[in-house]
Amino acid sequence: xxxxxxxxxxxxxxxxxxxxxxxxxxxxxxxxxxxxxxxxxxxxxxxxxxxxxxxxxxxxxxxxxxxxxxxxxxxxxxxxxxxxxxxxxxxxxxxxxxxxxxxxxxxxxxxxxxxxxxxxxxxxxxxxxxxxxxxxxxxxxxxxxxxxxxxxxxxxxxxxxxxxxxxxxxxxxxxxxxxxxxxxxxxxxxxxxxxxxxxxxxxxxxxxxxxxxxxxxxxxxxxxxxxxxxxxxxxxxxxxxxxxxxxxxxxxxxxxxxxxxxxxxxxxxxxxxxxxxxxxxxxxxxxxxxxxxxxxxxxxxxxxxxxxxxxxxxxxxxxxxxxxxx
Amino acid sequence: xxxxxxxxxxxxxxxxxxxxxxxxxxxxxxxxxxxxxxxxxxxxxxxxxxxxxxxxxxxxxxxxxxxxxxxxxxxxxxxxxxxxxxxxxxxxxxxxxxxxxxxxxxxxxxxxxxxxxxxxxxxxxxxxxxxxxxxxxxxxxxxxxxxxxxxxxxxxxxxxxxxxxxxxxxxxxxxxxxxxxxxxxxxxxxxxxxxxxxxxxxxxxxxxxxxxxxxxxxxxxxxxxxxxxxxxxxxxxxxxxxxxxxxxxxxxxxxxxxxxxxxxxxxxxxxxxxxxxxxxxxxxxxxxxxxxxxxxxxxx
Numbered sequence: 001x002x003x004x005x006x007x008x009x010x011x012x013x014x015x016x017x018x019x020x021x022x023x024x025x026x027x028x029x030x031x032x033x034x035x036x037x038x039x040x041x042x043x044x045x046x047x048x049x050x051x052x053x054x055x056x057x058x059x060x061x062x063x064x065x066x067x068x069x070x071x072x073x074x075x076x077x078x079x080x081x082x083x084x085x086x087x088x089x090x091x092x093x094x095x096x097x098x099x100x101x102x103x104x105x106x107x108x109x110x111x112x113x114x115x116x117x118x119x120x121x122x123x124x125x126x127x128x129x130x131x132x133x134x135x136x137x138x139x140x141x142x143x144x145x146x147x148x149x150x151x152x153x154x155x156x157x158x159x160x161x162x163x164x165x166x167x168x169x170x171x172x173x174x175x176x177x178x179x180x181x182x183x184x185x186x187x188x189x190x191x192x193x194x195x196x197x198x199x200x201x202x203x204x205x206x207x208x209x210x211x212x213x214x215x216x217x218x219x220x221x222x223x224x225x226x227x228x229x230x231x232x233x234x235x236x237x238x239x240x241x242x243x244x245x246x247x248x249x250x251x252x253x254x255x256x257x258x259x260x261x262x263x264x265x266x267x268x269x270x271x272x273x274x275x276x277x278x279x280x281x282x283x284x285x286x287x288x289x290x291x292x293x294x295x296x297x298x299x300x301x302x303x304x305x306x307x308x309x310x311x312x313x314x315x316x317x318x319x320x321x322x323x324x325x326x
Numbered sequence: 327x328x329x330x331x332x333x334x335x336x337x338x339x340x341x342x343x344x345x346x347x348x349x350x351x352x353x354x355x356x357x358x359x360x361x362x363x364x365x366x367x368x369x370x371x372x373x374x375x376x377x378x379x380x381x382x383x384x385x386x387x388x389x390x391x392x393x394x395x396x397x398x399x400x401x402x403x404x405x406x407x408x409x410x411x412x413x414x415x416x417x418x419x420x421x422x423x424x425x426x427x428x429x430x431x432x433x434x435x436x437x438x439x440x441x442x443x444x445x446x447x448x449x450x451x452x453x454x455x456x457x458x459x460x461x462x463x464x465x466x467x468x469x470x471x472x473x474x475x476x477x478x479x480x481x482x483x484x485x486x487x488x489x490x491x492x493x494x495x496x497x498x499x500x501x502x503x504x505x506x507x508x509x510x511x512x513x514x515x516x517x518x519x520x521x522x523x524x525x526x527x528x529x530x531x532x533x534x535x536x537x538x539x540x541x542x543x544x545x546x547x548x549x550x551x552x553x554x555x556x557x558x559x560x561x562x563x564x565x566x567x568x569x570x571x572x573x574x575x576x577x578x579x580x581x582x583x584x585x586x587x588x589x590x591x592x593x594x595x596x597x598x599x600x601x602x603x604x605x606x607x608x609x610x611x612x613x614x615x616x617x618x619x620x621x622x623x624x625x626x
Binding site for chain 1 (some may be wrong): 397398399400402404405408409423424425426427428440442444445446447448449450451452463464465466469470471473474491494495496497498503504505508509510524525526527529530533534536541543609610613614615616617
């Protein structure tokens with residue numbers, strides 16, 4: 001049975017995810033060691049301990065994401081996060097940095113390690129490097145692969161795979177993108193943030209709304225048009241060939257229709273993005289996928305319209321899973 | 327301080343590509359040259375006919391030649407090419423993706439700027455497995471560079487010192503998307519922009535540069551004003567990334583400033599003539615937004 005991995009940015013969201021049918025919940029410490037380092041989000045050491053106790057009683061696993069790249073001269077902060085997560089009883093650590101994986105594998109040889117999507121392991125050779133060198137048990141695949149490519153990968157590798165099925169969609173290879181720090185000085189790899197709210201401004205004029213990130217205009221909306229959040233790669237820009245969404249339309253990933261294909265491809269776990277999202281999102285999305293997986297088992301069709309309220313611009317895509325642009 | 331010429335990131339005409347390297351071999355004082363199509367595997371066959379002649383000319387001129395690996399490896403054909411490259415013993419391979427690290431373990435190699443080396447522990451990991459040179463990610467601030475270099479006394483630590491800054495790589499080709507083409511039938515349309523396609527904001531600010539599957543900054547990294555700090559930090563080599571301008575001249579400007587024949591202001595003036603309209607940046611090095619420029623004033 002395919003596992004459902006759900007996000008939690010707060011203890012309340014974690015309890016919601018467990019009650020809504022998660023097989024495992026992933027979360028992080030409230031500092032720069034995790035890639036959703038937003039104000040008011042994430043877990044203290046005590047909260048993590050309580051969360052693990054709550055989840056384990058209910059047969060649910062807790063995966064701890066320590067998936068930013070340790071800052072030079074401050075590596076100990078990340079190593080402490082690894083030690084504390086192991087000590088607290090985490091079922092797996094989700095890591096991105098090679099040096100930190102090396103530390104975790106040596107210091108805690110029995111601890112289950114997962115390769116974060118931020119580590120950009122996009123093919124069997126890269127994955128085999130992580131398996132062979134650090135004994136990792138699972139890899140979270142980058143959102144740049146088609147279902148056919150995923151099937152090929154799972155056949156060739158000696159570890160489990162986990163893929164994203166819902167939520168925000170990076171169009172660039174994750175863990176290899178400095179667009180946010182180019183505009184704001186803050187990056188996913190270093191600070192655990194992308195297009196941070198602290199650098200966002202909306203400007204209202206008679207003609208509509210302009211959204212900015214740092215000094216750069218990311219989008220313009222006419223009066224009446226909903227002004228979306230200015231995530232850099234989802235903005236409207238122009239080239240000599242015209243203006244528009246140059247990188248990606250403002251859509252969310254929803255792979256509900258591909259669940260059978262992903263299962264047949266040999267995927268072990270399905271992951272929902274959104275540790276920064278509230279309880280209503282967690283509840284709604286987790287229940288939807290739990291139901292969709294039940295329907296899948298008896299060979300039926302899942303209700304795809306149900307998730308629309310939770311999507312960006314209320315529009316969805318199956319992303320790279322079906323490469324219509326190739 | 328040494329100088330290396332990074333791989334050409336853009337889709338140049340094969341003859342322009344060949345002649346560029348011939349001139350580098352004949353006229354430039356650059357120490358190291360990284361060769362290879364690292365952005366898009368579809369472009370590589372165009373340069374293949376000229377590769378042997380270029381390698382021979384560069385070696386005859388006494389340049390150290392590195393072969394750069396593809397940044398994003400996903401297709402079977404790309405994996406095979408990357409593995410073949412990793413088996414090369416005539417040249418040092420510069421690794422730009424984890425893919426070939428397993429094959430290279432225990433053999434001398436170089437780590438390119440597309441491998442995430444953000445701290446000294448990761449740097450030491452690579453050095454212990456055979457990395458002799460590490461060109462660090464352009465996003466790193468000086469404090470991180472200094473800490474990594476201090477931990478790697480026997481490796482050559484290099485930083486990205488000139489050129490539009492590579493910021494992202496995607497499976498999707500934006501040149502194809504902009505021209506409403508499919509990636510598999512792209513007609514190699516990125517060849518229309520040998521210096522990249524300028525991307526502006528809707529307020530007409532120059533912002534980024536599109537290069538097929540790669541996105542770069544619009545501003546041009548320029549660390550001429552930071553040379554002393556880089557020397558002090560233990561940096562052994564400056565990487566100059568080819569733009570569609572007189573790169574022989576760019577190398578000479580950097581060498582003149584590093585060796586004290588020119589100050590940074592004079593160097594900037596010369597760079598502005600060699601590469602007109604370039605907006606300089608060094609924000610990453612200073613721990614600021616990457617587009618910003620904290621160096622000596624640019625003469626107008």
